Amino acid sequence: MHAFDYQSPSTVAEAIELMAKHNGSARPLAGGTDLIDQMRVGRLAPDVLIDVKKLDELNVLSADAAGLHVGAAVPCYRIYGDETVNSQYTALADSCHIIGGIQIQSRASIGGNLCNSGPAADSTPSMIALGGVCVIAGPSGSREIAVESFCTGPGKNVLEPGELLVEVRFPARPANSGSHYRRMIPRNEMDIAVVGVGASVTLDDSGQNFVSARIGLGAIAATPLFAEAAGESLAGQPVNDESLEKAAAAAREIASPITDMRGTREYRIHVTGVLVKRVLQAAIVRARGEQIDYCRGH
Amino acid sequence: MSAKRVVTFTVNGDQVEILCEPRQSLLEVLRDDLDLTGTKEGCSNGNCGACTVIMDGRPVVSCLVLAVEAEGAELRTIEGVACGSTLDEVQAAFLEGAALQCGICTPGIIVQTEALLEENPNPTEDDVRFYLAGNLCRCTGYDKIVRAVQAAAEKRQVAASN
Numbered sequence: 001m002h003a004f005d006y007q008s009p010s011t012v013a014e015a016i017e018l019m020a021k022h023n024g025s026a027r028p029l030a031g032g033t034d035l036i037d038q039m040r041v042g043r044l045a046p047d048v049l050i051d052v053k054k055l056d057e058l059n060v061l062s063a064d065a066a067g068l069h070v071g072a073a074v075p076c077y078r079i080y081g082d083e084t085v086n087s088q089y090t091a092l093a094d095s096c097h098i099i100g101g102i103q104i105q106s107r108a109s110i111g112g113n114l115c116n117s118g119p120a121a122d123s124t125p126s127m128i129a130l131g132g133v134c135v136i137a138g139p140s141g142s143r144e145i146a147v148e149s150f151c152t153g154p155g156k157n158v159l160e161p162g163e164l165l166v167e168v169r170f171p172a173r174p175a176n177s178g179s180h181y182r183r184m185i186p187r188n189e190m191d192i193a194v195v196g197v198g199a200s201v202t203l204d205d206s207g208q209n210f211v212s213a214r215i216g217l218g219a220i221a222a223t224p225l226f227a228e229a230a231g232e233s234l235a236g237q238p239v240n241d242e243s244l245e246k247a248a249a250a251a252r253e254i255a256s257p258i259t260d261m262r263g264t265r266e267y268r269i270h271v272t273g274v275l276v277k278r279v280l281q282a283a284i285v286r287a288r289g290e291q292i293d294y295c296r297g298h
Numbered sequence: 299m300s301a302k303r304v305v306t307f308t309v310n311g312d313q314v315e316i317l318c319e320p321r322q323s324l325l326e327v328l329r330d331d332l333d334l335t336g337t338k339e340g341c342s343n344g345n346c347g348a349c350t351v352i353m354d355g356r357p358v359v360s361c362l363v364l365a366v367e368a369e370g371a372e373l374r375t376i377e378g379v380a381c382g383s384t385l386d387e388v389q390a391a392f393l394e395g396a397a398l399q400c401g402i403c404t405p406g407i408i409v410q411t412e413a414l415l416e417e418n419p420n421p422t423e424d425d426v427r428f429y430l431a432g433n434l435c436r437c438t439g440y441d442k443i444v445r446a447v448q449a450a451a452e453k454r455q456v457a458a459s460n
Binding site for chain 1: 301303319321323342344345347358359360363364365366386401413428
């Protein structure tokens, strides 16, 4: 690996100052599971690594009236070990359970997953479905941006030199809500999504009609996508096969995947529809307070 | 620009202090500076799990940890699993069940199993396969590994209830 400097600031302000000072030649280091590998193969060669994983703000994992705060450096195992996440933001727990293996989950964070900006990132569709908002700190202050607007291309995002993703905030969950994430892979675990779908639904008190829904799609375009029209098509509709089929069709419509070793374009578009229905069905079951028949990784 | 720095941590209960460059991985330092060569290098990109060690109670792949990140950490490696010359239940079960062939993945798998049994003392076959998914073995076909892990778990359960 090339030679670089390592800094371990103790405050966010200090981290941003360091990031700004190095003007694009510094990279923040959280779990390092993408970054260290990319440096070893020579794809990235930053002069300085700024270790941000011990900063308090990036380690927050708590719920308050504003919703759930997940610090950008909180590792996956803490996320799926959290009671609030498991009971209310379940799609996020589903994602974190299948990012890499257990060793990777000890270090990898959803902030890193988002900033790495891979089109097939497993946590991004869940964050989109759950209405996540990125809180970004920078030399000229803080700003917020919806998760679905964060990635701009494969490996690219809206962060300017000197900016740091601090946390992702999720709105409080309404009553009768449920969510789920699932991906299609040819193996049982340790693979990259051929297609990944995260969905969140809110039902009325009867549990028979949709109040609202949000759907996030992965691995079917240059960035993870917010399938807004697919989610909106469900609002006010009864929970039945016809509504689900309409949402699946709307999701298929915005899918523009590439053909690669993991699957052809046609296959990915087909699987998008299948997964949207399955993931919605699971989210509906959870919204009704029931357990889904889902074995993580299968 | 990348001056060497002093890093202090504990390995298997012993306090150590090393001088390393930021670009050195924890795996390199364990093997080359501390002579703890039980931890193996496989892929060096986080896929194979051969270099698994326990860092502050969590299993990690030491090829994807910089040694400088281990400042203040408590590490446990394969060398810390046996008690003197007495193998622990997991090691013994791997021997008895012939759960290894070439052996290069074995230290990582045993360390990962220690982490699993700490978290879940009575894992199902599915639990074992899922927890060990980040440890690749090109020889055994995994069945004997899974059975050895469950045998070790059972032995510990029996020992704990006596």
